[in-house]
Amino acid sequence: MKILFVCLGNICRSPIAEGVMRSLIQEQHLNWQIDSASTNTFHTGESPHKHSQQVCKEQGICISQQQSRRIQQVDLEKYDKIYYLAKDVLHEMKNIIDMNGFENKIKLFLTDLYPHESCDVKDPWYGGLDGYYPVFDEIKLGCMAILKKELELMNN
Numbered sequence: 727m728k729i730l731f732v733c734l735g736n737i738c739r740s741p742i743a744e745g746v747m748r749s750l751i752q753e754q755h756l757n758w759q760i761d762s763a764s765t766n767t768f769h770t771g772e773s774p775h776k777h778s779q780q781v782c783k784e785q786g787i788c789i790s791q792q793q794s795r796r797i798q799q800v801d802l803e804k805y806d807k808i809y810y811l812a813k814d815v816l817h818e819m820k821n822i823i824d825m826n827g828f829e830n831k832i833k834l835f836l837t838d839l840y841p842h843e844s845c846d847v848k849d850p851w852y853g854g855l856d857g858y859y860p861v862f863d864e865i866k867l868g869c870m871a872i873l874k875k876e877l878e879l880m881n882n
Contacts, residue, residue, distance in 0.1 A: 727876060728759040730805040731835065732815055736764030736794035738851050739811045741774035742862055743835065745782045745789035746869045754873070761805075763797040765818035770794050777850065777858040785862070802828040809835040809872070811865075812846035836864070838871035 731743035740762035751758045764770070772794045773779070782789045801808065802823060808831055810816045816834070819825065825832060836845040847864055850857040 727756070727807070727880075728805045729761075729872075730797070730801055730808045731760075731762040731811065732765065732797055732808060732819065733762075733811040733847075734765055734815055734818065734849070735769045735851070736762055736796075737769045737772060737775045738778050738849065738858075739847050739861060739865065740764070741789050741792045741794075742778050742782060742865050743809070743811065743869060744792060745787040746862075746866050747873070749785075749787050750869055750873050754877075759805075762792065763795050763801065765797060765815055765822060767796050770796060775851070777855045780855065781858045781862040785866075797822060799823045802831065806831065807872075807876075808832045811835045812849065813844070814846075835872075836868050838875045839864075839868045 729747060731740040731747070733740040744760050744762040747760045751760065774789050774792055779790050797819060802825065810819060810832065813834065816832070834844065835847055847868070848861060850861045
């Protein structure tokens with residue numbers, strides 16, 4: 727399984743999702759490929775935001791080696807699933823890549839956690855450290871729901 731998480735800058739939410747999912751699949755001894763990307767180029771090549779790194783580090787997850795990159799057309803073929811962390815991210819993705827024929831791979835991140843709602847992961851960029859903790863918690867729950875669903879699909 728190859729999973730890509732996408733947010734606007736690839737420095738706050740999607741790096742947390744990448745780090746959390748890597749941690750979860752390691753616990754399950756799964757050989758999955760996990761990555762993250764952005765829709766903009768403002769932070770290309772940068773490490774995740776210091777608050778994203780801190781909340782992950784406090785949970786035993788190191789994301790400091792990640793580097794922001796922009797989503798590319800080739801990602802649609804490379805990854806089995808692409809999760810966007812908020813609806814505005816999908817809008818931006820549509821301006822960058824041609825998703826025709828790949829719609830079944832692209833999904834709102836919290837869909838498996840809240841299947842009857844259309845929920846975004848709040849962007850913590852505009853606040854302080856305190857705003858990153860609930861984002862981390864929600865992302866962890868979202869990753870756990872994705873992992874559970876994918877494992878069920880693999881076992882059926």
